[in-house]
Each structure stands twice: as C-alpha cells, then as structure tokens.
Amino acid sequence: MSALLEVHDVRKSFGGLHALSRCSFAVERGSVTGLIGPNGSGKTTMFNVITGYERADAGTIRFDGRDITGLSADRVGALGLGRTFQLSRVFGRLNLLENLRVGSGGVPRSRRKELFSENRCMEMLDAVGLARLAHEPAGSLSYGQRKLVELAMVLAQEPSVILLDEPAGGINPTLIGQMAERITELNKQGVTFLLVEHNMEFVMGLCDVVAVMERGSVIAVGEPEVVRNDPRVLEAYLGGSLDDDPANAVPAVPAAAAPASGESA
Ligand code: ADP
Ligand code: MG
Numbered sequence: 001m002s003a004l005l006e007v008h009d010v011r012k013s014f015g016g017l018h019a020l021s022r023c024s025f026a027v028e029r030g031s032v033t034g035l036i037g038p039n040g041s042g043k044t045t046m047f048n049v050i051t052g053y054e055r056a057d058a059g060t061i062r063f064d065g066r067d068i069t070g071l072s073a074d075r076v077g078a079l080g081l082g083r084t085f086q087l088s089r090v091f092g093r094l095n096l097l098e099n100l101r102v103g104s105g106g107v108p109r110s111r112r113k114e115l116f117s118e119n120r121c122m123e124m125l126d127a128v129g130l131a132r133l134a135h136e137p138a139g140s141l142s143y144g145q146r147k148l149v150e151l152a153m154v155l156a157q158e159p160s161v162i163l164l165d166e167p168a169g170g171i172n173p174t175l176i177g178q179m180a181e182r183i184t185e186l187n188k189q190g191v192t193f194l195l196v197e198h199n200m201e202f203v204m205g206l207c208d209v210v211a212v213m214e215r216g217s218v219i220a221v222g223e224p225e226v227v228r229n230d231p232r233v234l235e236a237y238l239g240g241s242l243d244d245d246p247a248n249a250v251p252a253v254p255a256a257a258a259p260a261s262g263e264s265a
Contacts, residue, residue, distance in 0.1 A: 003062075004029040004161055004192050005050070005081075010059030012042075012049055019045040021216045022059070027161065032183065032193040034203045034224070037213030038237060043196040044086055046213070047163050051083045052076040064160070082159030084150040086166050086196075092139030096130060097121050099138050100153055115156055124152040128182055144171025144179070151182065161192040168199045180206055204228065212236065 003026040012020040019042045027033045035043050048054035050061055052073035061069045068076055077083075090099055100121040114120075125131045128148040133141065138149060147167055154162055167183075168176045176199065183193055183206055197203050203210060204224045212220040212227055214236035220227050227233055 002029050003027065004064055005194065006060075006062040007046070007050065008060045008062070010046075010049060010061065011057045012045055012054060013057055018216045020049065020056075023213075023216070023218050024059075025211045025218050025221055027192060027194050028209065029192055030187070030190065031208045032187050032195065032206050034207035034210035035194060035196045035213065036198070036200075036203060036210055040215075041213040041236075042216045043213055044165055047083060047165055047194075047196065050076075051081060051163060077157060077159075080158065080160040081163070082154035082157050082161070083163040084147070084154055084165055084167065086169070088143065088146045088150065090138045090141075090146045090149050090153075093137055095137055096125055096134050096141075096149055096152075099149055100124060100156055115158070121152075121156060124155045125149075127155055127186070128152045129178055142172070142175070144175030147171060148175070148179065148182070151179075155186070159191065161194065162186075164193065164195040164197075166196055166198065168197055168202045176202060200228075 005027040007026070008024050010020055010023045011018070023042070023046065025035075035046065037043055045054060049056045052068075052071050052075065055070055059069070060067060063076070063079060063081055066079070068079065068081075071079075091102060094102060097118065101116050122131055122134060125134050128151050130145060130148055130152065133145070138146060141149065151162075151164070151167070164183075167179050171179070180202060183195070187193060193206075195203070195206070207224050209221065210224050210227045211218050212230075212233050214232075219232050219236060220230045222230070
C-alpha cells in the first residue's frame, strides 16, 4: 500500500486556539484508517482542512501525489475526495432521490447528468440498503438512515477516498452494523476510508490503522490493538478506558429532519 492522502505539518488556529498544531499522518491506499481522540481534539477541523472547508495556516496536504493544500471544497471533491459531516445535512422535505441530486453541488456541471441520473442514484441508494425508500421524504427516516443517505450522496460522486465524520454517532446497533457492512463492502471495491468515530468497537473492527489526536496533535498512529494499549492514548482519554469516553453515549436526536444546519464546530 502507498499513501493516498498525506497530511504534513498542518496547522490551523482559530484566534488564539491551536485547533491543529503541526499534524502529520498518512492514509494508505486501500485502507480503512481511523482518526480518534477526545471531543475537541481537532478531528473535524482536520477533515475541514483536508477537504477545503477550512484553509490550513501552514503545512501541506497531498492527495494521490498531488498538492491539494488550499484548494476549494468543490475542487477537492471533484478530485475524488468525498466526505460526510458530523451533523446531518440531509433535507427532510425532499425524498431520497432528490437529496442525492441536491448533493451534486460539488460535481462539475458537465458530469452531473451522467452521475446523478435516476438509475445511478437508485444504485447508490441500493449500495447503502435504502433503495426501497427512494421516494420517501428524508424526514421520515431515522437518524441512522439519514447518515446512510449521506454516504450514498458521497458515493454518487465516485470518490476514491471517503472521509466519514462520526458515521455511527447516535445511531442504533442494527444500523451501526449496516454502516460497517457498507464500509467493508465499498472498501473491498477499492474505496479508501478515513473515519472519525467514538464507537471503539466500530473503529477497532473496521480499521487497519488508527491515528489518535489530542489537543490538536497527532499523538499516536498504529494498528488498532497497539494504539488501544498505548499509555499516551489512555492518558489522553483521561486515564480511563477508551470505551469509557463519554462521547460514546448516544446523543439525543431530534425526530424531525428539518434541513439540518451545517457543522457547529
Ligand atoms: P473534534 O472534532 O475532535 O471534536 P473540532 O475539530 O471540532 O474537534 O474542534 C477542535 C477545537 O477547535 C475545539 O476547541 C473547537 O472549539 C475549535 N474550533 C473548531 N472549529 C472552530 C471554528 N470555526 N471557530 C473557532 N473554534 C473552532
Ligand atoms: Mg468533530
């Protein structure tokens, strides 16, 4: 395997807060790589910087050998780097097919017709196990199903790497299993994954490699079992077990799916 995504010495501050301080790590081609760490350690900021939603203050990001530092989110998406968001961005009043088409914003106009034909959208919904709900409003879905819709939205853009921000967060065990199966399936088909997740069972079961962040730094990178027992990592989780992370608790989720707002942080 060779690195498909390389983050080198990346820094990002918000005012005086160093959200990312000289972070480096790589995502190997064909891997499922985990990015874990306590709340506020910089994981979402890392995603934002990689995918062009935030601009790094310093450092370089390479994707498939190409320097993508500072490119816009649309450009990064068009190169084949897809992502989902920690908070659902699905529109509750639109049906699933319509949601997929709305999500085509980052795709060059010339390719939209081809990539977002009804047939292809159905294929993407099928890939996440939701084809039978294609004509239902997204608002009638559970929170976990909406996360699967988001995954379908990303798939439609044919990414070679997908960044998932807490795909299992707040979803029920059955759907967590379904999400894990979809990731494994897509990974077998050649899609590389970088996933932020607090659910340790999910991370340990899926990931080949795990990078750990603490207060804006990458403090460990390695195989899940090794990282899990790394004293620095246990210390980062306040001396407790990784499974005790309060972030593992299932958050309350609003039943109605209003067009969810973007990232809070
Ligand atoms: P994580 O995803 O690991 O929980 P985040 O990347 O969301 O962490 O946040 C890292 C730190 O950066 C936090 O202290 C957060 O409050 C801060 N932060 C993130 N985004 C912004 C922003 N747009 N403006 C100011 N501070 C931010
Ligand atoms: Mg986050």
